[in-house]
Amino acid sequence: MNILVTGTAGFIGYHLTKKLLNEGHTVYGADNINDYYEVSLKYDRLADTGIQKEEIEWFKWVQSTTYDAYKFLRIDLSDKERTAQMFEDFKFDLVIHLAAQAGVRYSLINPQAYIDSNIMAFTNMLEGCKNHDIKKLVYASSSSVYGLNSKVPFSEEDRVDEPISLYAATKKSNELMAHTYTHLYGIQTVGLRFFTVYGPWGRPDMAPMIFSKAVMKNDTIKVFNNGNQSRDFTYIRDIVNGIEKVSVQKIDGTNLVFNIGNGKPVNLLHFIETLESEFNTVIDKDFVEAQPGDVTTTYADTSKLVKYTNYKAQTSIQEGISQFVKWYKEYYGN
Template sequence: MKYLVTGTAGFIGFHVARQLLERGEEVVGLDIINDYYDINLKYARLAEMGIARANVTKDKLVQSDKLSTYRFVQMDLADKDTLVALFAQEKFDVVIHLAAQAGVRYSLTNPEVYIQSNIIAFLNILESCRFHPVKHLVYASSSSVYGANEKLPFSTSDSVDHPISLYAASKKSNELMAHTYSHLFGIPTTGLRFFTVYGPWGRPDMALFLFTEAILAGKPIQVFNHGEMKRDFTYIDDIVEGVIRVADHVASPNPNFDPLNPDPGSGRAPFKVYNIGNSAPVLLMDYIKAVEKGLGKEAIMDMLPLQPGDVPASHADVTDLVADTGYKPNTSVQYGVQKFTEWYLDYYKK
């Protein structure tokens, strides 16, 4: 089948596109390639897929030098007309929408970017799927939608009406928008709430990258909430496996949906939301120990309070993911962090 994967110069999108290609699918990758973090890393991911930086031209499809089934286009999803034209031309079977403005803390100081990249862009994806129907639209949500919730583990059946960052609010909005389009136009949509993704080719703004960089430089790492945090760290390979299994499992109406006691994670429409997390929260201090072991060097720690927009703990309930796809993420932090540090040391020639 032909897939559109957005965000393929990004961390998760790069890995998802590569896995789809390895199983023989045709993929069109799309990314705006903004400078939220080092664009050299983004172009390096593209180079791994056979897309030369010199060949990338805005709004023009570029053929991979390595893979006959992969093409890439640099495009702003906020440009509706250009996106709709791409859908009309390519007639995608499945859309996996992973492009977004990421980052909880960045949303505190740059709110407008989240409206443009996460709300308007997603509306344009939905409109494109409306007028050029696809078999399934899968999109990235986030565990941050659980916001002020304290009941653990976080379940897709829980209410998520109390986000504590604009990033989280934008992802919750995506889920509401998707349900609306599933209800009105019959578009099968599935949202994926990712839990703290890490691994090779990861994002430089995330803790693992920042910890590794600082430890190697002999600089202090910032440890928020004085280390009293738990995260459901999820290795990139587990995320990719979950994304593709869900993409193959097309959303359908819940035959047991009760409008008097509505389940937020499903509906009468072909709409579904899943958690994808390791379902095994790890103390932040244990995560740091795994980084120290991978680098063979101890961290200098600057203990700080909990930051605005952060939550002290996350824990994914993946019961419905297992029931519907037969898959449960299970990569240990020790293994995953080791794979990341090996990649980092090789990539940066440390």
């Protein structure tokens, strides 16, 4: 298939691109390479897929030197005209929209970035699918839509009308917008509520990278909510396997939303202890209060995704952290 994947300089998009290419699909990647975190990591991800930094210019398709079936475009997807032109350039069979402004805490500082990247850009993607008769759109939602939901595990049937961060509000808005376009134009939309994705090439603003950097620099880490929180840490390989299943397989239904997680929440302190074991060290910890927008527990009920696709997360926290630390040492130096 000819597949448009947005966010291919990002963590999940990079891994998904490699998987799809290795399975024989043609991939057209798009990303704005913004500076929310260090762009060097984004350029290195792109380089690993054969997209060379010196070739990248705004709104110029770059051919991969590693994969004949991969082209990349630097584009701001909130730009209505250029996004429309991107859809004109090639005939896409499927759109997987992962590009977004990520981060709960950053949404407290720069709310406009979330409106531009998560609302305006998503509108342009929906319009592109509508105007070019693309029948399937898979897009990134987030477990943050569950807010302060006290019922666990989180189910897609739970009420999600009380987001506690602007980031979560934009992701819930995406689900509502997708529902509307499905109803009006017959596009099959599939939203994926990701649960704390981690692994090699991960985001520097996420806990595994923050903690590992502290190990390397012998720094102190802040442990929010005094460590009284759990996350459904999901290894990147399991995530991209799930995305590939809902994208490439034929699944029944029109407007679908799935949890995609490990289904086994891990206490933050246990996560830190496992990381310490892999680094063979003890990290100095500063226990602090919870930050605005943070939730205490995330826990995915993945039974719906299992029913539709036979998805199953298979990576234990021990294996996942081991693979992550191995990559981190190689990339950043030990």
